[in-house]
Amino acid sequence: MNGLSHGSAPARVLRIGTLYLVLLGLGALFATPVAWMLSSSLHTLPDVFAQPYRWLPAVLQWENYVRAVTILPVPLFLWNTIVITVPVMAATALSSALVAYGFARFRFPGRDLLFSLCLATMMLPGQVTMIPLYILFARLGWVDTYLPLIVPALFGSPFYIFLLRQFFLTIPKDSEEAALIDGASRLRIWWSIILPQARPALATVLIFTFIGTWNDFFGPLLYLNSPEKATLTLGLNLMKTQVLGSGVVEWNVLMAGSLLVLLPNVVLFFLAQQHFIKGISMGASK
Amino acid sequence: MKAEHKQGWLFVSPWVIGFVLLTAGPMVYSLYLSFTASSLLSPPQWVGLENYRRMFGDPIFYRSLGNTAYYAVLGVPLGMVLSLGLALLLDAPVRGLGFFRTLFFLPSVTNTVALSILWLWLLNPEFGLINLALARFGLEGPLWLQDETWAKPALVLMSLWTVGGQMIICLAALQGVPPELKEAAAIDGAGPVRRFFAVTLPLISPALLFNLIMGLVGALQVFTQAFVMTGGVQPGSEGGPNQSTLFIVLYIYKKAFQEYDMGYASALAWALFLIITVCTWIAWRVSKSRVHYEGGSA
Numbered sequence: 001m002n003g004l005s006h007g008s009a010p011a012r013v014l015r016i017g018t019l020y021l022v023l024l025g026l027g028a029l030f031a032t033p034v035a036w037m038l039s040s041s042l043h044t045l046p047d048v049f050a051q052p053y054r055w056l057p058a059v060l061q062w063e064n065y066v067r068a069v070t071i072l073p074v075p076l077f078l079w080n081t082i083v084i085t086v087p088v089m090a091a092t093a094l095s096s097a098l099v100a101y102g103f104a105r106f107r108f109p110g111r112d113l114l115f116s117l118c119l120a121t122m123m124l125p126g127q128v129t130m131i132p133l134y135i136l137f138a139r140l141g142w143v144d145t146y147l148p149l150i151v152p153a154l155f156g157s158p159f160y161i162f163l164l165r166q167f168f169l170t171i172p173k174d175s176e177e178a179a180l181i182d183g184a185s186r187l188r189i190w191w192s193i194i195l196p197q198a199r200p201a202l203a204t205v206l207i208f209t210f211i212g213t214w215n216d217f218f219g220p221l222l223y224l225n226s227p228e229k230a231t232l233t234l235g236l237n238l239m240k241t242q243v244l245g246s247g248v249v250e251w252n253v254l255m256a257g258s259l260l261v262l263l264p265n266v267v268l269f270f271l272a273q274q275h276f277i278k279g280i281s282m283g284a285s286k
Numbered sequence: 287m288k289a290e291h292k293q294g295w296l297f298v299s300p301w302v303i304g305f306v307l308l309t310a311g312p313m314v315y316s317l318y319l320s321f322t323a324s325s326l327l328s329p330p331q332w333v334g335l336e337n338y339r340r341m342f343g344d345p346i347f348y349r350s351l352g353n354t355a356y357y358a359v360l361g362v363p364l365g366m367v368l369s370l371g372l373a374l375l376l377d378a379p380v381r382g383l384g385f386f387r388t389l390f391f392l393p394s395v396t397n398t399v400a401l402s403i404l405w406l407w408l409l410n411p412e413f414g415l416i417n418l419a420l421a422r423f424g425l426e427g428p429l430w431l432q433d434e435t436w437a438k439p440a441l442v443l444m445s446l447w448t449v450g451g452q453m454i455i456c457l458a459a460l461q462g463v464p465p466e467l468k469e470a471a472a473i474d475g476a477g478p479v480r481r482f483f484a485v486t487l488p489l490i491s492p493a494l495l496f497n498l499i500m501g502l503v504g505a506l507q508v509f510t511q512a513f514v515m516t517g518g519v520q521p522g523s524e525g526g527p528n529q530s531t532l533f534i535v536l537y538i539y540k541k542a543f544q545e546y547d548m549g550y551a552s553a554l555a556w557a558l559f560l561i562i563t564v565c566t567w568i569a570w571r572v573s574k575s576r577v578h579y580e581g582g583s584a
Contacts, residue, residue: 016380023375023386030389033447036415037404049413095300102297106290111298118301121309125507125562127535127555131319131542132312138326155304186293215397217510222543233399237514240403251407258400265396273388276395280451281458284496 041065041255048252061252068257072242076228077235084146084231085213091153092160092209093202099156100164101190105176115165122158126218134222148223149216153209160205163282167201168194204275204282211265236261319552326546337553347554349529350537351561353438357533358505361442366497369449373456387457394450402514405444406431431516434530441511441531452497459493460486488578495573499566506562509535534558 035055040048041064042057069075103115137148171194179189195202220234230238239257243250269276295302320337322330341347372390376383393401408414409430417427428436463486471481487494516531517524522544525532538558542551 016378019375019378019380020382023383026372026375027386027389030393030447032415033393033404033408036408040407051413051418053413053415053418099298099301102294102299106294106297108288108291108294111294114298114302117305121305123503123566124309125503125559127507127538128316128559129309129312131548131552131555132315133308134543135315135326135548136312152304152308154300155308156301158301161301186297190297211395215399217399217514221513233397236397236399236403240399240406240514241517251410251413254403255407258397258403261400262396266392269392269395270388273391276391277454277458280454284455284458284493 037255037259040252041259043252045248045250045252064250064252064256065260067250067253068239068260071253071257072235072239073228074232074235074257074260077230077232080146080229081214081231081233084149085210087150088153088213089206089209091150092157093205095154095156096160096205097164097195097198097202098190100161100168101194103161104165104168105173118158118161122162130222137223143223144225144229145223146229149213149219157209159283160208163205163279164198164201166282167198171197203272204279207268207272207275208279210268214264232261316552316555319549320556322549324549324552326548330549333549337550340550341553341557346529346532346537347557350532350534353530353532354506354508354534356438357442357508358502360439361445362498362501362505364442364446365449365452365501366494368446369452369497370456370494372449372453373460376453376457377460387454390453391450394448398510399514401444401448402511405440405447405511406515409440431531432527434527437516437526437530441508441515444511445505452501455493455497456490459490463489491573491577492579495570495577498569498573502565502569503562506558506565507535508533509539512536513539534561 039055039057042060042062043064044057044059044061047054047057099118103111103118133148134143137143140147142148142151175193176189179193180186215233216231217233217237220231221237224230224234227235227238236257240254243254319330321332321334323333323336324330376387376390408416411417411427411429411432414427414430416430420427430440431437467485467489468481471485476484512526512531512533513524513536516526522540524536524540534554535558538551538554541547541554
């Protein structure tokens with residue numbers, strides 16, 4: 001409420017008009033890089049460098065996209081990314097939900113201290129653990145495998161533990177208590193009473209985990225050496241290095257490749273924008 | 287042990303085990319490594335304070351600290367102001383703002399490598415859109431990433447394009463401000479500017495503090511953009527012209543994983559940890575007296 005509802009009718013129209021103009025200007029600034037990316041990705045190579053630049057290609061060069069997925073084995077990178085992302089999503093959601101249930105529903109000595117510790121690790125910069133972790137995974141012979149990227153997900157992730165715990169606290173205890181009297185185990189209650197009710201929160205966790213894992217660069221950069229094991233994000237960087245290293249830089253192909261990598265994010269974003277907003281606001285409220 | 291205690295511990299045990307194996311243990315080991323000379327191949331050799339002594343005499347370390355400070359000091363306030371500005375525009379009771387919210391938010395939820403490649407092209411001195419646009423106004427754009435002076439501002443510019451997450455946090459806070467308070471202030475004769483500074487700003491200050499701290503922590507750890515955008519074709523060439531985009535995390539990465547100088551890299555990592563902790567603490571202390579929490583002053 002910027003006071004737009006106050007004042008006389010003409011003054012109000014003027015204010016709203018100004019607001020829209022400012023938003024359109026800023027909106028254009030935010031949208032232009034993406035429009036330019038799309039435009040470049042559909043140009044022939046000479047047209048990419050043509051001056052003055054023409055926004056609309058004379059003929060749409062869809063071949064650029066074909067070249068982007070064949071210059072390096074992008075389908076293989078896609079498969080590799082899926083092979084990492086799916087287990088990480090499942091493991092993160094389940095382990096975080098287990099831990100969150102423990103923090104939400106049990107009283108035990110040290111619980112609050114542990115929970116504070118869990119929240120504190122959220123702020124811990126990864127650089128202080130990355131070298132020992134690398135050495136550990138190297139000793140285990142896990143370098144150049146997907147294990148260093150997947151196995152840590154089995155131990156829960158502090159932010160999602162926090163998010164799920166807050167959600168579990170809002171679930172009424174009645175049906176759990178009834179089930180306990182009927183002799184159901186806690187694990188069974190967690191699985192068949194709590195998890196179904198926590199679907200919205202689990203969806204947020206799955207979406208954030210997907211975005212985080214799909215787009216992770218540092219982990220794959222550290223642990224995956226063989227090009228044929230690369231993820232999409234790592235592969236895109238390999239593509240960049242290869243294309244920049246050639247005589248004339250095929251910016252059209254690089255833009256096509258980048259757009260393809262961005263695409264799943266954009267689709268998911270439009271499907272689940274409310275989850276993104278909820279997750280981000282939740283992060284700020286802790 | 288009571289059954290409930292035992293069950294509670296069982297449920298939280300995945301995190302506890304993970305904390306010991308993947309966080310606490312590695313932290314202790316990394317502290318130990320920082321007092322050793324260590325590569326991947328040979329066992330660590332105790333050298334006492336040698337790595338830290340070396341760090342204080344290492345011009346490249348100071349260079350990377352300066353670069354990181356520059357990036358944070360320029361980028362964090364600009365990002366906070368821009369995200370608050372966008373949120374204020376979107377907080378108006380007007381139709382059709384959802385479209386703009388999506389537009390401003392979207393770039394922040396994407397792939398940093400893809401965005402870095404896009405910005406590499408936007409910032410291309412000869413054919414990039416930014417310099418083409420500047421040329422329209424008769425201005426000759428700088429060489430951006432290839433120019434020692436302009437490489438860091440170029441990365442800051444790119445970071446401003448991804449303030450969407452911070453904007454959402456500001457917007458959520460703005461929407462939590464009770465309209466009655468603003469109306470009461472309006473009745474008391476406060477103009478829009480006065481209302482903003484006297485009513486809105488104090489009420490959203492926790493969100494701003496959150497953005498400040500997260501922005502700071504993020505800026506101090508900037509890596510991917512610098513790695514992707516300022517690396518040449520040769521591995522090891524990352525860091526821009528005259529090391530102008532060699533940020534501290536990039537320096538740690540190069541020491542640890544290109545030169546396998548694990549002991550020194552661990553000392554650098556601990557220095558960064560200390561810097562982040564101190565900066566966060568200062569930001570928190572300084573703002574604490576100014577931040578208003580619902581239900582009592584802090």
